[in-house]
Amino acid sequence: MDTSFSAEELAFRDEVRAFFAGAYDEELQGRLTSRDPAVYKQAIIDWQKRLYQQGWIAPGWPQEYGGTGWDATRSFIYETERASAGIRDVIPFGLKMVGPVIYTFGTQEQKERFLPPILNSDEWWCQGYSEPGSGSDLASLKTRAEVDGDDYIVNGAKIWTSYAQFSDWIFCLVRTSSEGKKQEGITFLLIDMSSPGIKVNPIESIDGHHSLNEVEFNNVRVPMSNRIGEQDKGWTYAKALLAHERTAIAGVADSKRGFAQIRELAAQEVNGGTALLADPLFQKRLSDVEIDLMALEFTELRVLASVASGGAPGAESSLLKIKGTELQQAVQELYMDLAAYYQGLLPSDLDPDQVGHAFGDQARRSYMYGRAATIYGGSNEVQKNIIAKAVLGL
Ligand SMILES: Cc1cc2nc3c(=O)[nH]c(=O)nc-3n(C[C@H](O)[C@H](O)[C@H](O)COP(=O)(O)OP(=O)(O)OC[C@H]3O[C@@H](n4cnc5c(N)ncnc54)[C@H](O)[C@@H]3O)c2cc1C
Secondary structure, eight states: OOOSOOHHHHHHHHHHHHHHHHHSOHHHHHHHTOSSHHHHHHHHHHHHHHHHHHTOSOTTSOGGGTOOOOOHHHHHHHHHHHHHTTOOOOOHIIIIIIHHHHHHHSOHHHHHHHHHHHHTTSSOEEEEOOBTTBSTTGGGOOOEEEEETTEEEEEEEEESOTTGGGOSEEEEEEEOOOSSSGGGGEEEEEEETTSTTEEEEEEOOTTSOOOEEEEEEEEEEEEGGGEESSTTBHHHHHHHHHHHHHHHHTOHHHHHHHHHHHHHHHTOOOTTOOOGGGOHHHHHHHHHHHHHHHHHHHHHHHHHHHHHTTOOOOTHHHHHHHHHHHHHHHHHHHHHHHHHHHHHHSOSSOOTTSTTHHHHHHHHHHHHHHGGGGTTTSOHHHHHHHIIIIISOO
């Protein structure tokens, strides 16, 4: 594909840039870094509502359901501008995961009920796939749903459920049959988090943050009208969602921004010390990461182009996931080295504005949370198995 921009595309880039500069204001940015969960959640909703009002909340959706209708180049420009301006991506569970499943496999009633509040962020979703004992081997899941009149009765537990504590709805894979292959008895349900019998237990992660949870289901009643597609066929819908999820996880534009910041900061000479950029070993590591980032960017463009022309991301999304998350971690490691190097050069009366201090804490937190990126969305080892089977035919 042609990656040089036309005059219209450059005008589009300027429009996106101007919108971000005005709408992602300092007041909002302050609230987005709040440690108060209620303030943080509301700030995310407020930002997503601004994007919704602008018509840009769901670039990946077909236009008839509220998407932007952008081609691959415009999607790429948008994503690059978002990341270079340091703007957080949208929460993916509604917009990038269950939304595409609902518009692809849901009934007309489900589309009308669920898509509008996903688009305008009035309803927050979480993902109930993993269970204690069923992560990589997801199809071994044991949470059961039994038919009772027009309802299912759900019993079991999900784990590592990100942001369950904020969520109005959870999309869940549940077992409706133990006959035949384990993939064949799974059903995809949309469950109201305020249903009696649901309990959310927090799990604090190593970065000191609470985003993870265990979700228990004790005789939770779910109307059959909340089932996506056919009973026992949920694996098909679940797999389609995972491909969208993996493409979104790659985060190439965000890694590029982190990389550019590192290069800029590493050029600084602090307190009479030498800039870290003068170190040839550091320079070599920077170059290795930069080359890999460029290569990955072109792979992402190819996947975007195929999605924009009506295709769905396939096994290539596993490749993007592996390389994208490895590069995120490489960038986070460079950040840690940078923070360590400049903190060592600072005098004891620490100047909080000095390089090293401004991002030391942030570097440590993102490094620690970043260890999870090669695990969530399906671990990288498992993605390699998928590539071996689906791409290389081994
Ligand atoms: C921060 C974070 C957020 C998450 N958010 C969610 C969420 O919102 N919703 C949700 O449903 N899940 C979520 N997960 C769960 C995530 O999808 C699982 O952790 C992941 O699928 C791995 O499963 P597991 O933890 O059970 O590890 P296991 O499956 O027990 O794997 C353990 C190790 O064995 C390796 N391994 C396993 N099988 C194979 C194999 N066949 N070949 C080679 N190696 C193998 C794995 O790569 C891994 O290194 C989240 C996880 C994390 C860390």
